[in-house]
Amino acid sequence: MSGSVAERERNTAAGGTDLFTVGVEEEFLLVDPHTGAAVPAVDLVMEQVPAELRGQVEREFQTSQIEIGSPPGLELSSIRHSLGVLRAALADAAERAGVRVLAIGTGPVDGPVPPVVDKPRFDQMIERFRLLVPGPGNNGMHVHVGIPDPDTGVQVLNHVRAWLPILHAVTANSPFAKGEDTGYASWRSVEWEHWPSVSPTPFLESHEHYQRLIRQLIASGVMLDEGMLYWYARLSAKYPTVEIRIGDVCPSVDDAVLVAALVRALVATAMTDIAEGRPAVRTDHHLLVAAHWRAAHDGLEGEGVDLTDGELRPTWELLDRLVDRVRPELDRHGDLDQVTDLLGGLRRHGSGAARQRAVFARTGRLVDVVEDVARQTRG
DSSP states (O other): OOHHHHHHHHHIIIIIOSSOOEEEEEEEEEEOTTTOOBOOOHHHHHHHSOGGGGGGEEEOSBTTEEEEEOOOBSOHHHHHHHHHHHHHHHHHHHHHTTOEEEOOSSOOSOOOOOOBOSOHHHHHHHHHHOSOOOSSOOOEEEEEEEOSOHHHHHHHHHHHGGGHHHHHHHTOOBOEETTEEOSOSBHHHHHHTTSTTEEOOOOOSOHHHHHHHHHHHHHHTSOSSGGGOEESEEEOSSSSEEEEEEEEOOSSHHHHHHHHHHHHHHHHHHHHHHHTTOOOOOOOHHHHHHHHHHHHHHOTTSEEEOTTTSOEEEHHHHHHHHHHHHHHHHHHTTOHHHHHHHHHHHHHHOOHHHHHHHHHHHHOOHHHHHHHHHHHHHO
């Protein structure tokens, strides 16, 4: 996000409209077009990205990864357009560089682990945390929603935390790793949790409490800086936003737009609760950890933890409950019809993890899974 974009988001969050901006960041895997194995090709691909889009394309942690970011906007149509343009341009750039780009949580095909990008901060991370880079690249999706101020943002974090396992399940898109089915819908989540600062967001008493925890975590050594605060929801260190960062990168633009709309509606619903004095539910931390584990394991097609009573329910039932909860804000933002259509598509086609497994069940070849994910990525 450029400075002008950040300023626009700040003005919007501060009261330029009663609607909320939303922006999306997506991370992708670069693979060999013949074998599907991850390749350290980010520099080659960056050279092929059109000059006018380079401000929205960045290197990520490993040389087999690349990231895009949409400008924040009020209309889902603008998010869809930005992601579509950026994905298509990235796919073209990758092909010119002799590789392929995949919107996938982690690499399904076994192969050497590509090196980390040559950057002082990343070098420090490797020096301190050593072998916590377990695979070819962990690729997530981060959704930013504009907020008026950090104190309100902390309250929003408290209100949304109990709903995030459902979105975790919706975005599951990495069932294969090292050439086999892992048994998880989101293997990226399992790998990602090796980092010591990855966890559900704790219940926060205030913005000062939030800042104090950051200072203490840095002092403990589990983080180098605030950028390593890998909670599933946090305040952005760069922009006036709440950043929801729980999911695998979505396979298609449709999936990404659906998640962005649900996240914005969830944050807007939290803002309404805050304005009307309704307190956030203090969900038990360990039950929340269990709910996220279940989401990573089962994904959308299995069962999830109902955090109202700790019982298992079909995840689609929990998703329907989330949609009912945020329906007024979906309607107010003009997103309800589009979200209804996208949910219908998700029911028909299944999650990203389910789609990958369906291809593999038909052909028994991971290269066919890679081909199908590449097709969805480009759109």
